[in-house]
Amino acid sequence: DAGVIQSPRHEVTEMGQEVTLRCKPISGHNSLFWYRQTMMRGLELLIYFNNNVPIDDSGMPEDRFSAKMPNASFSTLKIQPSEPRDSAVYFCASSSTGTRAEAFFGQGTRLTVV
Amino acid sequence: GDSVTQMEGPVTLSEEAFLTINCTYTATGYPSLFWYVQYPGEGLQLLLKATKADDKGSNKGFEATYRKETTSFHLEKGSVQVSDSAVYFCALLDSGGYQKVTFGTGTKLQVIP
Numbered sequence: 711d712a713g714v715i716q717s718p719r720h721e722v723t724e725m726g727q728e729v730t731l732r733c734k735p736i737s738g739h740n741s742l743f744w745y746r747q748t749m750m751r752g753l754e755l756l757i758y759f760n761n762n763v764p765i766d767d768s769g770m771p772e773d774r775f776s777a778k779m780p781n782a783s784f785s786t787l788k789i790q791p792s793e794p795r796d797s798a799v800y801f802c803a804s805s806s807t808g809t810r811a812e813a814f815f816g817q818g819t820r821l822t823v824v
Numbered sequence: 825g826d827s828v829t830q831m832e833g834p835v836t837l838s839e840e841a842f843l844t845i846n847c848t849y850t851a852t853g854y855p856s857l858f859w860y861v862q863y864p865g866e867g868l869q870l871l872l873k874a875t876k877a878d879d880k881g882s883n884k885g886f887e888a889t890y891r892k893e894t895t896s897f898h899l900e901k902g903s904v905q906v907s908d909s910a911v912y913f914c915a916l917l918d919s920g921g922y923q924k925v926t927f928g929t930g931t932k933l934q935v936i937p
Contacts, residue, residue: 753913
Protein backbone atom coordinates (compact mmCIF):
# COMPACT_ATOMS: atom_id res chain seq x y z
CA ASP A 711 0.00 0.00 0.00
CA ALA A 712 1.25 3.50 -0.80
CA GLY A 713 0.20 4.82 2.57
CA VAL A 714 -2.02 7.81 3.21
CA ILE A 715 -1.93 10.08 0.20
CA GLN A 716 -2.62 13.78 0.45
CA SER A 717 -2.86 16.34 -2.29
CA PRO A 718 -1.70 18.88 -3.03
CA ARG A 719 1.57 18.91 -1.09
CA HIS A 720 1.70 22.69 -1.25
CA GLU A 721 -1.04 25.22 -1.85
CA VAL A 722 -0.71 28.97 -2.08
CA THR A 723 -3.92 30.90 -2.45
CA GLU A 724 -5.28 34.38 -2.02
CA MET A 725 -7.46 35.39 0.86
CA GLY A 726 -11.12 34.79 0.10
CA GLN A 727 -10.54 31.90 -2.25
CA GLU A 728 -11.87 28.40 -1.71
CA VAL A 729 -9.33 25.74 -0.86
CA THR A 730 -9.89 21.98 -1.06
CA LEU A 731 -7.50 19.50 0.47
CA ARG A 732 -7.73 15.84 -0.44
CA CYS A 733 -6.90 12.62 1.30
CA LYS A 734 -6.86 8.98 0.31
CA PRO A 735 -6.62 6.73 3.37
CA ILE A 736 -4.99 3.34 3.50
CA SER A 737 -7.26 0.69 2.04
CA GLY A 738 -9.14 -1.16 4.75
CA HIS A 739 -8.76 1.53 7.39
CA ASN A 740 -12.09 2.67 8.76
CA SER A 741 -11.09 5.75 10.76
CA LEU A 742 -9.85 8.97 9.19
CA PHE A 743 -8.55 12.08 10.91
CA TRP A 744 -7.82 15.64 9.80
CA TYR A 745 -5.25 17.59 11.81
CA ARG A 746 -3.87 21.09 11.55
CA GLN A 747 -0.36 21.95 12.72
CA THR A 748 0.97 25.42 13.42
CA MET A 749 3.86 26.75 15.44
CA MET A 750 1.53 28.55 17.80
CA ARG A 751 -1.06 25.86 18.47
CA GLY A 752 0.81 22.65 17.69
CA LEU A 753 -1.13 19.64 16.38
CA GLU A 754 -4.90 20.08 16.53
CA LEU A 755 -7.52 17.47 15.68
CA LEU A 756 -10.11 19.09 13.44
CA ILE A 757 -12.47 16.23 12.70
CA TYR A 758 -12.52 12.48 12.50
CA PHE A 759 -14.64 9.95 10.68
CA ASN A 760 -15.42 6.35 11.42
CA ASN A 761 -16.84 4.23 8.62
CA ASN A 762 -17.29 7.43 6.58
CA VAL A 763 -19.44 9.05 9.26
CA PRO A 764 -18.23 12.21 11.03
CA ILE A 765 -17.91 11.35 14.71
CA ASP A 766 -16.49 14.50 16.23
CA ASP A 767 -16.08 17.82 14.46
CA SER A 768 -15.66 19.91 17.60
CA GLY A 769 -12.15 20.84 16.51
CA MET A 770 -13.28 22.52 13.33
CA PRO A 771 -12.45 26.17 13.98
CA GLU A 772 -15.47 27.76 12.33
CA ASP A 773 -18.12 27.42 9.68
CA ARG A 774 -15.64 28.26 6.96
CA PHE A 775 -14.25 24.76 7.42
CA SER A 776 -16.08 21.68 6.20
CA ALA A 777 -15.07 18.07 5.67
CA LYS A 778 -16.62 15.21 3.80
CA MET A 779 -15.97 11.54 3.33
CA PRO A 780 -18.19 10.35 0.48
CA ASN A 781 -16.68 6.88 0.48
CA ALA A 782 -14.10 4.77 2.25
CA SER A 783 -11.26 5.81 -0.04
CA PHE A 784 -11.58 9.58 -0.19
CA SER A 785 -12.01 12.60 2.04
CA THR A 786 -11.86 16.36 1.53
CA LEU A 787 -11.31 19.31 3.80
CA LYS A 788 -12.62 22.56 2.39
CA ILE A 789 -12.02 26.10 3.55
CA GLN A 790 -14.30 28.75 2.10
CA PRO A 791 -13.44 31.58 2.22
CA SER A 792 -9.82 31.17 3.21
CA GLU A 793 -8.01 33.62 5.49
CA PRO A 794 -4.31 34.21 6.20
CA ARG A 795 -4.70 32.71 9.69
CA ASP A 796 -5.62 29.40 8.05
CA SER A 797 -2.03 29.06 6.89
CA ALA A 798 -0.74 25.81 8.38
CA VAL A 799 0.19 22.25 7.54
CA TYR A 800 -2.85 20.02 7.32
CA PHE A 801 -2.39 16.32 7.94
CA CYS A 802 -4.68 13.45 7.19
CA ALA A 803 -4.31 10.14 9.04
CA SER A 804 -6.11 6.82 8.94
CA SER A 805 -6.26 3.88 11.28
CA SER A 806 -7.61 0.38 11.39
CA THR A 807 -9.45 -1.39 14.18
CA GLY A 808 -8.40 -3.94 16.72
CA THR A 809 -5.61 -4.15 19.25
CA ARG A 810 -2.93 -3.69 16.60
CA ALA A 811 -4.47 -0.49 15.31
CA GLU A 812 -2.22 2.50 14.76
CA ALA A 813 -2.60 5.77 12.93
CA PHE A 814 -0.68 6.36 9.70
CA PHE A 815 -0.11 9.90 8.54
CA GLY A 816 0.10 11.46 5.15
CA GLN A 817 2.90 13.84 4.24
CA GLY A 818 0.66 16.82 4.80
CA THR A 819 -0.48 19.80 2.75
CA ARG A 820 1.29 23.07 3.46
CA LEU A 821 -1.29 25.81 2.96
CA THR A 822 -0.32 29.43 2.62
CA VAL A 823 -3.04 32.04 2.35
CA VAL A 824 -1.78 35.44 1.27
CA GLY B 825 -12.41 12.51 27.73
CA ASP B 826 -9.05 11.09 26.78
CA SER B 827 -5.97 13.26 27.19
CA VAL B 828 -2.19 13.03 26.87
CA THR B 829 0.27 15.21 28.74
CA GLN B 830 3.88 15.54 27.66
CA MET B 831 6.78 17.36 29.19
CA GLU B 832 7.37 20.82 27.83
CA GLY B 833 10.17 21.34 25.38
CA PRO B 834 12.46 22.11 23.86
CA VAL B 835 14.88 19.58 25.22
CA THR B 836 18.51 20.17 24.32
CA LEU B 837 21.04 17.40 24.84
CA SER B 838 24.60 16.70 23.86
CA GLU B 839 25.29 13.75 21.60
CA GLU B 840 25.44 10.43 23.49
CA ALA B 841 23.43 11.80 26.42
CA PHE B 842 20.53 9.86 27.96
CA LEU B 843 17.06 10.92 26.90
CA THR B 844 13.79 10.78 28.80
CA ILE B 845 10.61 12.43 27.58
CA ASN B 846 7.75 12.05 30.02
CA CYS B 847 4.24 11.19 28.95
CA THR B 848 1.17 10.53 31.06
CA TYR B 849 -2.34 9.83 29.91
CA THR B 850 -5.95 9.80 30.99
CA ALA B 851 -8.30 7.38 29.34
CA THR B 852 -11.22 5.11 29.96
CA GLY B 853 -10.77 1.49 29.13
CA TYR B 854 -7.48 0.10 27.87
CA PRO B 855 -5.94 2.29 25.21
CA SER B 856 -2.99 1.52 22.99
CA LEU B 857 -0.09 3.93 23.43
CA PHE B 858 2.27 5.33 20.81
CA TRP B 859 5.24 7.54 20.24
CA TYR B 860 5.39 9.35 16.91
CA VAL B 861 8.34 11.30 15.57
CA GLN B 862 8.25 14.24 13.19
CA TYR B 863 11.45 15.24 11.45
CA PRO B 864 11.69 18.78 10.04
CA GLY B 865 9.45 19.28 7.04
CA GLU B 866 7.93 15.81 7.24
CA GLY B 867 4.78 14.12 8.49
CA LEU B 868 4.46 12.08 11.65
CA GLN B 869 5.94 8.59 11.66
CA LEU B 870 5.22 5.87 14.16
CA LEU B 871 8.27 5.30 16.33
CA LEU B 872 7.00 2.62 18.68
CA LYS B 873 3.86 1.37 20.34
CA ALA B 874 2.49 -0.77 23.16
CA THR B 875 -0.96 -2.25 23.22
CA LYS B 876 -1.34 -3.48 26.79
CA ALA B 877 -0.05 -2.93 30.30
CA ASP B 878 3.63 -3.79 30.89
CA ASP B 879 4.32 -4.04 27.16
CA LYS B 880 7.57 -2.43 26.07
CA GLY B 881 7.74 -0.84 22.66
CA SER B 882 11.15 -0.35 21.10
CA ASN B 883 12.63 0.90 17.85
CA LYS B 884 15.88 2.55 16.72
CA GLY B 885 17.24 2.44 20.28
CA PHE B 886 14.16 4.13 21.75
CA GLU B 887 12.05 2.36 24.37
CA ALA B 888 8.85 3.03 26.26
CA THR B 889 6.96 0.84 28.74
CA TYR B 890 3.19 0.94 29.20
CA ARG B 891 2.69 1.55 32.92
CA LYS B 892 -0.97 1.23 33.82
CA GLU B 893 -0.43 1.87 37.51
CA THR B 894 1.14 5.27 36.86
CA THR B 895 -0.70 5.88 33.54
CA SER B 896 2.62 6.67 31.92
CA PHE B 897 4.52 5.87 28.74
CA HIS B 898 7.86 7.63 29.05
CA LEU B 899 10.21 7.61 26.06
CA GLU B 900 13.87 6.76 26.69
CA LYS B 901 17.05 6.36 24.71
CA GLY B 902 20.41 5.55 26.17
CA SER B 903 22.56 7.54 23.77
CA VAL B 904 21.07 10.15 21.46
CA GLN B 905 22.48 11.20 18.13
CA VAL B 906 22.25 14.44 16.20
CA SER B 907 19.95 12.64 13.76
CA ASP B 908 17.42 12.13 16.58
CA SER B 909 16.65 15.84 16.56
CA ALA B 910 12.92 16.03 15.90
CA VAL B 911 9.57 16.58 17.57
CA TYR B 912 8.22 13.62 19.52
CA PHE B 913 4.51 13.09 20.11
CA CYS B 914 2.96 10.75 22.64
CA ALA B 915 -0.47 9.46 21.65
CA LEU B 916 -3.18 7.07 22.66
CA LEU B 917 -5.80 5.22 20.68
CA ASP B 918 -8.95 4.46 22.57
CA SER B 919 -10.22 0.95 22.82
CA GLY B 920 -13.77 1.98 22.12
CA GLY B 921 -15.63 1.72 18.88
CA TYR B 922 -14.28 4.80 17.10
CA GLN B 923 -10.51 4.34 17.37
CA LYS B 924 -9.96 8.00 18.13
CA VAL B 925 -6.28 9.01 18.35
CA THR B 926 -5.41 11.64 20.94
CA PHE B 927 -2.01 13.35 20.77
CA GLY B 928 0.09 15.21 23.27
CA THR B 929 1.45 18.64 22.38
CA GLY B 930 4.80 17.32 21.23
CA THR B 931 8.29 17.74 22.64
CA LYS B 932 11.03 19.17 20.50
CA LEU B 933 14.40 17.50 20.94
CA GLN B 934 17.60 19.12 19.77
CA VAL B 935 20.81 17.14 19.96
CA ILE B 936 24.03 19.09 19.61
CA PRO B 937 27.38 17.57 18.62
